[in-house]
Amino acid sequence: MADFEFDLFVIGAGSGGTRASRVSAAHGARVAVAEEYRVGGTCVIRGCVPKKLLVYGAHFAEDLKDARRFGWDVPDCHFDWTVLRDNVLADVDRLNGLYTQTLDNNGVEIFLEHATVTGPHEVTLASGRKITAKYILVASGAHPHVPDFPGSDLGITSNEVFHLNALPKRILIAGGGYIANEFAGIFNELGSHVTLVNRTDVILRGYDHSIRDRLLQISITKGIDFRFHTDFKKIEQLESGGFRVELTKHEPFEVDCVLFATGRVPNTRGLGLAEVGVELDDKGAVKVDADNRSSVDSIYAVGDVTNRVQLTPVAIREGQAFADTVFGNKPHQVDYSCIPSAVFSHPPMAGVGMTESEAKNKLGSVAVYMSDFRAMKNVLADRHERALYKMICDGTTGKVVGLHMIGPDAPEILQAAAIAVKAGLTKDAFDQTVALHPTMSEELVLMK
Structure with missing residues (x-):
């Protein structure tokens, strides 16, 4: 590898690129890594981490009200968006510094500029410098998709939402996935009037129907306005500063902010990949094999840019597998089965394994167990919101093939339970486990 300036050049310092860089250097x-925005990537800088902090902030709206039922003399409280926004952005700065420090401590050279692949072993920086490397790893992530229609440029995406100058009184959120539903819950709790629009009547496609239907019911009860089977016609700026939105099958209405959460597109445009022979799919994602290698032997890709599973922990595992395989003499591949996922909605939902529909299509014979209950805290708080836990089992063997839930702390509970599903445990193993009482999680071992 002495013929090259670097053994590895990574494009993108997000979760996957940072892990691959750090571990490869340790081997x-x-x-070297090029990052044109900020070290840390979407998750840390403008994704799941700052969004989760907003979720925490939004939860206080209900917690402060509930506290009165528990004896606390809580006055009517005023919420200041700028305080939460600025504190969240300050924590993002802290994490950006830590990620940069991690790369520095491992001897990784950082170039804070755009990089283009100009050969199987060459990248060209925006400054004009050409750098050679034995291997190139593309970990450039993805960006929010914005639909194309008159006035679509007047909306914002999840990239800009963390920088709003003020909390919008009326916000329209376009999309039916996890980003749309999470921000719908956040802004609703913070006091905005939320309208969520979607081209179909299905939210959170891919999640179990019982769980997503429960979220829809609760969200409507909380005051979120859903408008289904509709498309945008146009958005117009008003003199008041607001926007007039025209949708198909609905009367026009006015909002103060339009947030597009309509999917994410792999960041491959302008990287020069196709020009050097890297094969892309119809969405622009890098096609890779099980070892993350592209159609060009010296070029690899991990994370959202491959559009396999757009989750931070998956990108991290892919980066680890790449580094161990190529530089660590410890070849291994990522196991994509039984990946747990969560939606930090209000209330949150989480799932692992097959949904009921998937299990019936694949296994034929299934057994479904459910627990529909009110969390103990909600009872005393006089909150009528109900949690729902659902266990899907192979009807022949009793093996638990899916576990899905919605309710307080569902993601925290599911992480441990996902280990049991991944290990292939049976319903009988859950039944034989003594309940931890009084908890919500005990419902997992009490289902009949």
């Missing part, structure tokens, strides 16, 4: 490789 003795000479590593």
Whole structure:
């Protein structure tokens, strides 16, 4: 590898790129990484981390009200968006510094500029410098998709939402996935009037129907306005500063902010990949094999840019597998089965394994167990919101093939339970486990 300036050049310092860079360097490789925005990537800078902090902030709206039922003399409280926004952005700055420090401590050279692949072993920086490397790893992530229609440029995406100058009194959120539903819950709790629009009547496609239907019911009860089977016609700016929105099948209405949460597109445009022979799919994602190698032997890709599973922990595992395989003499591949996922909605939902529909299609014979209950805290708080836990089992063997839930702390509970599903435990193993009382999680071992 002495013929190259670096053993590895990574494009993108997000979760996958940072892990791959750090571990490759620890294995003795000479590593450089190019990041044109900020070290840390979407998750840390403008994704799941700052969004989760907003979720925490939004939860206080209900917690402060509930506290009165528990004896606390809580006055009517005023919410200041700018305080939460600025504190969240300050924590993002802290994390950006830590990620940068991690790369520096491992001897990774950082170039804070755009990089283009100009050969199987060459990248060209925006400054004009050309750099050679034995291997190139593309970890450039993805960006929000914005639909194309008159006035669509007047909306914002999840990239800009963390920088709003003020809390919008009326916000329209376009989309039916986890980003749309999470921000719908956040802004609703903070006091905005939320309208969520979607081209179909299905939210959170891919999640179990019982769980997503429960979220829809609760969200409507909380005051979120859903408008289904509709498309945008146009958005117009008003003199008041607001926007007039025209949708198909609905009367026009006015909002103060339009947030597009309509999917994410792999960041491959302008990277020069196709020009050097890297094969892309119809969405622009890098096609890779099980070892993350593209159609060009020296070029690999991990994370959202491959559009396999757009989750931070998956990108991290892919980056680890790449580094161990290429530089660590410990070849292994990522196991994509039984990946747990969560939606930090209000209330949150989480799931792992097959949904009921998937299990019936694949296994034929299934057994379904459910627990529909009110969390103990909600009872005393006089909150009528109900949790729902659902266990899907192979009807022949009793093996638990899916576990899905919605309710307080569902993601925290599911992480441990996902281990049991991944290990292939049976319903009988859950039944034989003594309940931890009084908890919500005990419902997992009490289902009949």
